[in-house]
Amino acid sequence: MHSNRRxxxxxxxAALLLLIWLAGVMLYQxxxxxxxxxxxxxxxxxxxxxxxxxxxxxxxxxxxxxxxEEILPRxxxxxxxxxxxxxxxxxxxxxxxxxxxxxPKVSRRLxxxxxxHKAAFPAMDIVFITDEVNTNYGSAPNPLLEEMKAAGxxxxxxxxxxxxxxxxxxxxxxxxxxxxxxxxxNGWIPNLMASGGPDITARSYLKLLNVKxxxxxxxxxxxxxxxxxxxxxxxxxxxxxxxxxxxxPVIADxxxxxxxxxxxxxxxxxxxxxxxxxxxxxxxxxxxxxxxGKIYKYTLEGIRSAGAGDTVWMGMFYLADDAVIRELVKAxxxxxxxxxxxxxxxxxxxxxxxxxxxxxxxxxxxxxSGGKIAIRWYNTGKEQYHTKLMxxxxxxxxxxxxxxxxxxxxxxxxxxxxxxxxxxxxxxDQPLYTEMTGYFNRLWNNEGAEYSLxxxxxQSDVTWLKYILFRMQTxxxxxxF
Numbered sequence: 001m002h003s004n005r006r007x008x009x010x011x012x013x014a015a016l017l018l019l020i021w022l023a024g025v026m027l028y029q030x031x032x033x034x035x036x037x038x039x040x041x042x043x044x045x046x047x048x049x050x051x052x053x054x055x056x057x058x059x060x061x062x063x064x065x066x067x068x069e070e071i072l073p074r075x076x077x078x079x080x081x082x083x084x085x086x087x088x089x090x091x092x093x094x095x096x097x098x099x100x101x102x103x104p105k106v107s108r109r110l111x112x113x114x115x116x117h118k119a120a121f122p123a124m125d126i127v128f129i130t131d132e133v134n135t136n137y138g139s140a141p142n143p144l145l146e147e148m149k150a151a152g153x154x155x156x157x158x159x160x161x162x163x164x165x166x167x168x169x170x171x172x173x174x175x176x177x178x179x180x181x182x183x184x185x186n187g188w189i190p191n192l193m194a195s196g197g198p199d200i201t202a203r204s205y206l207k208l209l210n211v212k213x214x215x216x217x218x219x220x221x222x223x224x225x226x227x228x229x230x231x232x233x234x235x236x237x238x239x240x241x242x243x244x245x246x247x248x249p250v251i252a253d254x255x256x257x258x259x260x261x262x263x264x265x266x267x268x269x270x271x272x273x274x275x276x277x278x279x280x281x282x283x284x285x286x287x288x289x290x291x292x293g294k295i296y297k298y299t300l301e302g303i304r305s306a307g308a309g310d311t312v313w314m315g316m317f318y319l320a321d322d323a324v325i326r327e328l329v330k331a332x333x334x335x336x337x338x339x340x341x342x343x344x345x346x347x348x349x350x351x352x353x354x355x356x357x358x359x360x361x362x363x364x365x366x367x368x369s370g371g372k373i374a375i376r377w378y379n380t381g382k383e384q385y386h387t388k389l390m391x392x393x394x395x396x397x398x399x400x401x402x403x404x405x406x407x408x409x410x411x412x413x414x415x416x417x418x419x420x421x422x423x424x425x426x427x428x429d430q431p432l433y434t435e436m437t438g439y440f441n442r443l444w445n446n447e448g449a450e451y452s453l454x455x456x457x458x459q460s461d462v463t464w465l466k467y468i469l470f471r472m473q474t475x476x477x478x479x480x481f
Contacts (some may be wrong), residue, residue, distance in 0.1 A: 049246075161179070
């Protein structure tokens, strides 16, 4: 009898030690110090202008619908005009699609432009930083990136393992048992993200489930910097997005944050020499460049500043963070007008979704605010309203613009992903203020097309069930948003 109890005692002790170990891994990996240069806030700079760009897909009654595209043409123009250096950081960059789908070859256009520019100016530093999702987490080389490398362009795949974990229960298991085996090898599992793409190894899928990303979107040259919500990615080609462009010494701050991202992969210096930028003498707009958790700081600070007579506009692909939601409700109760234009989370790259998180979050916001928060849905087809933009229009004084890569979810805001936004304080007499009010009023009021739909268009008898599922996902950390 004693001999039977001994193995069981050993097993129980081993199980207890394993649980203690996993709990320790969870605690450390969710709270460990951030790598140097991550979660960055630039000084305030005064500038004369911040240019607003947008892409829009909309229903205008025509057979194919309407499409306005400004962001990729501007990116290609920035490349054309650059002579000293280019640093590009894009989350999604590939031409993988589902076998039954066709999209504009935007990733090929950008690849060809960069390669031809490098050939024309071989001494230029051209750096392309991206996320490992574009190599299917090491399962297969990305042909476009390989072409860039062959042309002399420096390609950096971001190592996000050094970032904090947003799915602690799974991540503890992955870090303890799985990560050591790597991801490379012959893929054999169908690619669920794009059936026309390469097959994926099981280890790559297991790493994918440890959800974290370099989610930044920025294009920087010696002349200008464009901070965008959009990827250059074929299945994303029809998405509606925004971008903010700025010049001046803030470019040095952007380069500093991109160097920090490159350092995660041990990539060495981005540029062969450090560029110098003239200080702006003056200007009516204040700007800050923000990454990661500093975006969270200024998001909450901005909403908290809104009161009676002010309007909080938000155009957002994902809205799910509890602190942001709480502050929106408080702002509405203080008398601020809160207007949220949300993506209905209807599809991802042509495949149907069930509306999480935005539909249950919208139901909850409507209930908690007593209907004071106005919510409309962007009228999407097979594309997404992929915008990430907040505009706080003040009744007096300067208004606030905050836009870039960052969805308003905990994973995006709270130092888990790599993210980047531009914060702008803009007086009412400036063109950017006029552009912001024009953009939101056009979409909200359906000026010229059916851009948006009322709240009820995507609320149903089962939305409350989706809210329960949403809450379970966020509590357990098992989310894709």
